Amino acid sequence: MSGPHRTAIVIGSGFGGLALAIRLQSAGIATTIFEARDRPGGRAYVWQREGHVFDAGPTVITDPACLRELWALSGSEMADDVELIPVEPFYRLVWNDGTRFDYAGDNDVLERNIAALEPRDVAGYRRFLDYSKGVYREGYEKLGAVPFLDFGSMVRAAPALARYQAWQSVYSAVSRHISNDKLRQAFSFHTLLVGGNPMTTSSIYALIHHLEKSGGVWFARGGTNRLVAGMVALFERLGGTIHCGEPVQAITHAGKRVTGVITASGAHQADMVASNGDIVHTYRLLGDHPRGRQAVRRLERKRFSPSLFVVHFGLEGHYPEIAHHSIIFSDRYGPLLDDLYKHGVVAGDPSLYLHHPTATDPSMAPPGHSTFYALAPVPNLAKGDVDWDAEAERYREVVFDRLEQTVLPGLRDRLTVQFCYTPQDFTQDLSAHLGSAFSLEPTLLQSAYFRGHNRDDHFGNLYLVGAGTHPGAGIPGVVGSAKATAGLMI
Known part of the structure; x- marks a missing residue:
């Protein structure tokens, strides 16, 4: 029919x-x-609050081709409805010791930035990029839109996945090629953006790196x-x-x-x-x-992926020194992931993703102001026995402390509006099982x-x-x- x-x-x-x-x-x-x-x-x-536009997320748009295809089905153009703006650098990575690393889309810039941290890792990065291209081809182009309805379809895909040692973790795959500890974090954190632990998520997910390199990282004007x-x-x-x-x-x-x-x-x-x-x-x-x-x-x-604790906030002033996307790493990369995925501990020293949309699109805030959100991965409601209604205010201060110590000194003095979104909100608003932000791990x-x-x-x-x-x-x-x-x- x-x-x-x-x-x-x-x-x-x-x-x-x-x-x-x-x-x-x-x-x-x-x-x-x-x-x-x-x-x-x-x-x-x-949410629109006091002239700010606060996107709940997701805020990193990759592979715009998969979106354009939706308009092309009826012979129309995505550009008629949505303007995508390229984001550069893709991410700025920040560590507590003051190290900054621009994860750039431009390959020459990226290799120069790698060399500044560890010259020997430039060759290793090129090998990792080749690996990422291969898993992108097998895992995304060939299998990404294929329905796996029976076990046979999985068995047929297995040889390709085995060739890329899919049983290894993304972190292991990166570490095979790259020696510097900070660069290992830089090229493995991506799985967290889809709810996966870099230490245990299949190395097939290293394809995200090639997906970004080939398609870019974009932002929709207006959010x-x-x-x-x-x-x-x-x-x-x-x-x-x-x-x-x-x-x-x-x-x-x-x-x-x-x-x-x-x-x-x-x-x-x-x-x-x-x-x-x-x-x-x-x-x-x-x-x-x-x-x-x-x-x-x-x-x-x-196993369900972790949840998120998000603080949306508006500040007076402009912050040209803060990139559109920043990742602020804790000093405990592996142990922090264990806290999150295994022990259900809400960390006192979270790694944060800081979104600063006004870096690309000033219309996201009223004149003379800036819009931000800071996101900390936190255990889902099965792992952590936390009453987030009671805990939210305390944890917001933990997040603000981290930001003031690293990229936004004096944040609290310029704060004009703020609100939090917790695992309980994921459950209530989205019927998300255990408040998980990304469904199954x-x-x-x-x-x-x-x-x-x-x-x-x-x-x-x-x-x-x-x-x-x-x-x-x-x-x-x-x-x-x-x-x-x-x-x-x-």
């Missing part, structure tokens, strides 16, 4: 849900999105929320419908098929249902059906076939999209998952 007679419901309007809905609607499938929150975007939510708005505009122009503030309360089913969803406004039927919601939450929506109960039990035994045994399948194994017309499915979290990951899922649905 094809053409305009088919209908689909997409639960949730994160990047995965929007990308999927655009693909379905472009293929002539009448698609409706139900979004629980008052505006679209999922994790890419936005990530403008990319969301552009996707919604495209979807609606194609004839799609989106309902915000309407959480799905249940997925209805008969036999081996799902029949639609129930929201506050009633029952809604469709030929197919796809969920961009949290994967555990999605299976709970099946009510007391054995398939839902069994999936929830199985998922609850898996991207370990080798929770990747590809071992992640959520893009089509459910029991209900033939129930589909999944987003961070909990293959290939995983991050904008390219969830947009890739939408391509895999759309291929099955269309």
Whole structure:
């Protein structure tokens, strides 16, 4: 059955849900999105406060080609809806001893910066770049948008993954080529941006380095929320419908098929249902059906990625010396990761990601002011027994202390607005299992076939999209998952 007679419901309007809905609607499938929150975007939510635009995240846009493809499906141009601005350097890395390292997109600049820390590592970096290119080809180009629905598909991919020693960690792969301790951190921290521990995440994820090198790091003018708005505009122009503030309360089913969803406004039927919601939450929506109960039990035994503690704040003045993206490293790289992933300890010396969008786009703050957010990875709610309502104010001061000691001396004197976002907020606003910010942890045994399948194994017309499915979290990951899922649905 094809053409305009088919209908689909997409639960949730994160990047995965929007990308999927655009693909379905472009293929002539009448698609409706139900979004629980008052505006679209999922994790890419936005707040406007006192003239500042605060993006919830994600704020690092890589692989713009995977986004442009969504507009090209209907012969339109992404540039009509969204302006992407290149960010340079990609990241500025900062250590407590005052060392600064610009992780530059320009290769000559990057190699000069590597040589300044350790001349012998320039050759090692080139070898690592070759390795990253290889895993990008095998892991992303060939497998990124392929649905792994059966174990055979995993076995067929195995020789390529074995050739790149996928059982090794990203940190081990980097350390094989690079000797300097700070440079090892510089080229392995990326997995944290998708919820993975550099010490245990499969070295396949080293592909992120090549993804950035080849496609650049970008920022949407006006913030990530403008990319969301552009996707919604495209979807609606194609004839799609989106309902915000309407959480799905249940997925209805008969036999081996799902029949639609129930929201506050009633029952809604469709030929197919796809969920961009949290994967555990999605299976709970099946009510007391054995398939839902069994999936929830199985998922609850898996390892979920950490959560995040985010402080959004506005300051008086401009800060040209602070890059758009900064990573501020703790002195304890490995032990800090153990605290986060194994021991469930909320660190007193967190590594931070500092986002400074006004470095690229001054319109993100009122005149004469700057917009920031500082993000500290923290244990998810299974690991750490923390009452974040009580802890948030204390931990905000820990974060501000770190910033004042490293890149923003006198921060508190110029503070005009601030608010925090905690693991509890992830649970409450996004139904995120354990407050996890990136769904399932991207370990080798929770990747590809071992992640959520893009089509459910029991209900033939129930589909999944987003961070909990293959290939995983991050904008390219969830947009890739939408391509895999759309291929099955269309």
